[in-house]
Amino acid sequence: MSQDSKTITTWYVDPDAEDRMSDGHAPIWRHLIDLIVERDLSAKSVLDFGCNQGGLLRHLYAIRPFRKALGIDIAEQSIAKAEAFKGNIPVQHAVGGTLEDWVEEFDLAISHEVIYLIEDIDAHAADIFKALKPGGVYYAVTGCHTDNPLWPKWRDLVAKRTNTVVQDRSITDYARAFTRAGFEVSGRKLEFDGFIPFIADGWTPDFADALDYYTQTKIVFRLVKGLSGSAS
Template sequence: MTDAANTYTTWHTEPQGDARMAESHSRYWRHFIETIPERDFAAKTVLDFGCNRGGFLQLLHGIRPFRRGVGIDIASESVAVAEANKGNLPVQFHVTTDLSPWADSFDVAFSYEVVYLLPELRRHTEQMFQVMRNGGVYYAVTGCHTENPLWPKWRELIGGNSNAPVQDYSPEDYITAFVAAGFDVSVKRFGYDGFVTASKDRKYYPSILDALAYPAEYKLLFRLEKRV
């Protein structure tokens, strides 16, 4: 299923950028999975919104095996890689921006550094509410917001690297949209306290303390529960 008007071949303007992004995110994905309170996914159907090359769902299934998964993304070449590499993983990958085919389908959903790219944030939150089962939880992570002190510089840098236009949301903008959709909203700092690569690109992190503070303090983990 494809929504061609809103899709790209890769998220990064540079073709190998999506592969490098997946590699750099893996340690943070592991922290994400280990941070959430749910432990038993054996009977659950999960969604990864913004799945890119499928690495998050592969890691999730290795740590918390789930019954069935769906990954969606706007980057067609990256989704093709995810589909080619899934092996026996009980997952389907799709190139789309439209969630309407999956009404009432998911117990748990995830997005990692995706919501800041969505030009129609309210539409996304409303569709996510519709695809979650009653009692289901959507976890959304982003540090790309106006209260991140690095954001003015990042907005320009990310905008230059991304085929998808970068938006300019505050934490309150995210909260307002999630609440309006009907979710019970809570949030915590992402709180990553592991090692970071000391040679990280200084374009994004002028100081090594910036590289440490960003995933610990400014990256946010939203917990969005559907109660009807």
């Protein structure tokens, strides 16, 4: 990671792993989109924080078209691919990890498996809070937390396979950080209800672990910036 720009070239040491990850996340993204309370996004501005190759925003637009969106990520090659893949949908992509240029810009923000890699979670929570309009909502999704029984093994795999630094936080740690930022915090289990493929990739070689992870361990935070909230 570059110390001055705080960017990386790719998330994974093996760059082809990002393509495989996008394919595997597609059914999870569709399930997440179905959980989003806000149904009509036709007049809304959307943020995908840690968008990688932009797949989540493309899925969202196909299911619930939005007015415009920003996908931001610290991985330069991922953003280049997101731009190449986006087609004609109203999405802007940017390389970076902060949102100082987008104040009270978004009605809806999403991050999928990103917050566990953020070193300063309080700064991130405050950054998203400022970027949301009053009444805006942030859906932050992660199964990478210390309440996950697989976490001791996974944190080593993340360190080995990616160009990132892993953070150890519990579900409660996240809830407290977002509360400190001013959000009204609630959450639920993802409870993915589709068929889960068996993939012997080292993350969940025991199929029972995979079934438990997607139905019980993976958490969706719903974080609301109240109508009286201010970015000042």
